[in-house]
Amino acid sequence: MSTPVKHAFSNAAFVALKDVQLQTALDRGMTRAVNGRVAAMSETSNAPALRQQARRARLDALARLPELLEQFETAVIANGGHVLWAEDAAEANALLVDLCKRENVTRITKGKSMVSEEAGVNHALEQAGIEVVESDLGEYILQLAGEPPSHIVFPVVHKTRQQVATVLQSTLNMPPTDDPEMMTRFVRGVMREKFLASELGISGANFAVAETGAIVTCENEGNNRLSTTMPRIQLAIVGIEKILATMEDLGTLMQLLPRSATGQRITVYNNIMTGPRKPGEKDGPEAFYVLLLDNGRSRILASEYAESLACIRCGACMNICPVYQNVGGHAYGAVYPGPIGSIVTPLLNGLSTAPELPQASSLCGACQAACPVDIAIPAMLLKLRRDLNDTKQTGAIWRIGMRIWRIGMRSKALYDIGTAAGRITTRLLGGESGVLRRLPPPLNGWTDSRDFPALSRERFRDRLARRSKTP
Ligand code: SF4
Known part of the structure; x- marks a missing residue:
């Protein structure tokens, strides 16, 4: 059974991202694997x-x-x-x-x-x-x-x-x-x-x-x-x-x-x-x-995650996953890494032993598209995130943030105020370039490894309305 270590995945991922030899090996190996699968399936x-x-x-x-x-x-x-x-x-x-x-x-x-x-x-x-x-x-x-x-x-x-x-x-x-x-x-x-x-x-x-x-x-x-x-x-x-x-x-x-x-x-x-x-x-x-x-x-078979047992362990979801491609398998700290591993590991060992793994996905859906048995990986990752939330394993700040988000998304007036405030604040903080290099805590985790572009001056819905009026 895995030992629960808070932030084990993110800590290991940061180390992996800076490991030049690992990045070289992953780049070669994953590119070859993805191209090989696509070519073989096309036949x-x-x-x-x-x-x-x-x-x-x-x-x-x-x-x-x-x-x-x-x-x-x-x-x-x-x-x-x-x-x-x-x-x-x-x-x-x-x-x-x-x-x-x-x-x-x-x-x-x-x-x-x-x-x-x-x-x-x-x-x-x-x-x-x-x-x-x-x-x-x-x-x-x-x-x-x-x-x-x-x-x-x-x-x-x-x-x-x-x-x-x-x-x-x-x-x-x-x-x-x-x-x-x-x-x-x-x-x-x-x-x-x-x-x-x-x-x-x-x-x-x-x-x-x-x-x-x-x-x-x-x-x-x-x-x-x-x-x-x-x-x-x-x-x-x-x-x-x-x-x-x-x-x-x-x-x-x-x-x-x-x-x-x-x-x-x-x-x-x-x-x-x-x-x-x-x-x-x-x-x-x-x-x-x-x-x-x-x-x-x-136990898994009797749960709503039974479909995860259909996996034939081909590894295609790992090869195509943008997270696995960048951090490799050891960062997951588990026998089964990658998208399917992020489901199977918490199910086999207990959610509290690997609370970060269901979050280790952009939910882009490439894993399910590559899976030869079409396993609904993103949907199960979302359900595990729900379980994490229901069992209060997501952290108080995260839960409060999500509650505020939910309130804002349910009210048009609040949504409009929120997006306007976001546009003004990110433009003010981002300066001329419009790109935020460092967000204040607790949001600094994002800018530790990437930029945060300022929100667009014009919302998608406004642009759509404007364009539809244009003859
Ligand atoms: S692609 Fe599908 S079958 Fe292959 S390892 Fe991933 S979940 Fe299992």
């Missing part, structure tokens, strides 16, 4: 219809979640696998440690999994004396650097390649180079030994299909496939919302996830895993486990 024959089909598949699955989870469990068991259920992170970690002890597991390789970040799986296993190695290149670099991911798809997007080279040289003695291909080749050599030695492979899941009991992972490095096929035991840790009803629904979602996440028509490796090795099969794990984690999702 689909009917993107709006596909989005709505995907949305229906996700919302239908959520509406039938208890039934589909039971169907999924039955299918996994019929395939020869085992299903573990965890209500929260502590229970998930206890089950994992217990399994490792029972099966004499001391070394684990792990594919990228945000839900395992959420549950703090690595920490719990390491506390129990078990070695866990992240096998995704970005995640491995961060594990070596001792940092959390800053993006759900591009975990190391906040680092330049020169910074990555420094991490690899200082922790693994890599020969000096910052050539991405050489660095990847070097890490591949290190990882190969880890794969061969591990007894348990952990993966996340992009989807879990109720109809077949399949776990689906989409990736580009092949590390997930190695993590889940080379060790003798395979375990997928899966948030319960990841369920899909049918393989047909999977077909719909698979057309959108890679396009939205990495701008690819399809990822290089798409793994559909349905259980342990069968008699006569040459490879695959001897045992197959799925750990289904709730960790607050049932």
